[in-house]
């Protein structure tokens with residue numbers, strides 16, 4: 001047991017303003033005895049022997065302050081059935097900050113006189129004890145603090161997700177994956193003199209790539225809040241025949257949507273998923289917007305409009321080889337409420353004037369020149385899509401990270417170790433080197449949940465709490 005946990009700590013755990021109740025919390029081996037010295041139960045009951053989770057009515061008598069009969073209810077939790085896993089007594093009394101302070105003072109000085117080894121708690125010390133005793137992990141301890149401080153619904157939701165262990169589970173899954181790969185690699189090292197191929201270099205590479213992808217995804221999610229599993233909706237929107245279907249096919253690398261030189265080819269919305277550096281996008285190809293010609297087309301356009309409302313990102317496509325002014329007229333600026341990327345397509349054919357012909361209202365968006373035919377500009381388009389997400393331009397209100405700075409930084413370090421192991425594998429270095437990097441990666445991941453910690457890190461984390469928590 002850590003020496004500092006031998007003592008009993010006490011603090012007022014309600015805020016200092018006036019309220020109906022004030023709560024004093026005491027935790028540690030002498031918690032019950034410290035209260036017993038000053039408390040008189042309303043019925044003949046020995047609070048030292050009551051079962052855990054008992055509440056006891058009664059009064060405090062503070063002889064030194066000449067104040068008697070302060071009404072209070074005690075909530076008694078026996079070791080290990082409490083937040084700190086120690087004996088805990090919560091004193092609920094009248095909501096006067098002065099009274100609570102007087103009571104706390106009396107308990108501390110009485111405890112001091114009777115050598116009960118009780119003292120005022122440090123900031124966050126109750127939660128620190130809960131962590132040290134294995135009640136919660138470090139991410140949950142940090143989440144507790146975030147919940148107390150949360151200033152928005154989004155932040156509160158993210159902190160609660162963290163408290164329930166979502167983050168720890170994800171980290172654990174990632175760690176298990178690395179540990180399992182490491183075990184295979186180490187077995188291969190141990191049996192290298194025998195002629196059995198336990199894991200091939202290619203298998204190692206594939207597994208490492210998948211691990212790297214998962215950590216990157218988690219990092220990106222941590223920067224962008226929670227991305228829905230559906231992916232980020234990106235709609236291809238524009239006039240008929242500008243090359244929307246050709247672009248979705250080129251981006252996906254497969255023939256998903258029908259392409260033809262006849263305007264009005266696409267009638268239904270075609271959806272497919274595209275992953276860019278671990279971020280999942282749902283691409284939607286739509287019918288080109290045009291003056292409504294027949295009922296089928298106008299219905300298709302209705303569908304485009306409703307998809308437009310659901311999308312997170314609008315990829316506004318122009319035919320760079322056609323009249324830019326005329327195409328712009330079909331697009332209602334009011335519809336462009338989300339993130340917009342302007343794509344000037346068919347740049348393989350393009351006359352040079354297409355950008356200058358683009359009305360000024362569209363020039364405030366990022367512009368990419370592409371060719372669905374040659375693939376030019378597609379990488380840049382993907383880059384911009386990624387940036388919209390990573391730079392947090394998406395859905396500002398829910399843009400709350402599920403990780404804090406420390407957790408993100410630690411995740412980043414473990415990603416570096418995995419990248420190093422990939423490098424070693426690529427350079428055909430011996431399996432020992434790869435295993436070494438992977439061990440560093442798992443140790444680093446362990447830091448997130450607090451499996452490996454130093455006193456410095458703990459002090460820093462818990463000092464940010466308030467006293468009594």
Ligand SMILES: Nc1nc2c(ncn2[C@@H]2O[C@H](COP(=O)(O)OP(=O)(O)OP(=O)(O)O)[C@@H](O)[C@H]2O)c(=O)[nH]1
Nearest residue numbers: 240241242243244245246260264265266288346372
């Ligand atoms: N040269 C060239 N032709 C292209 C390019 N992109 C598309 N096209 C051609 O333009 C025509 C229309 O392409 P689609 O992809 O069907 O256009 P769309 O925007 O989906 O058209 P609708 O579905 O009718 O709204 C086809 O003949 C394509 O081959 C490009 O980058 N360069």
Ligand SMILES: [Mg+2]
Nearest residue numbers: 244245265266
């Ligand atoms: Mg089409």
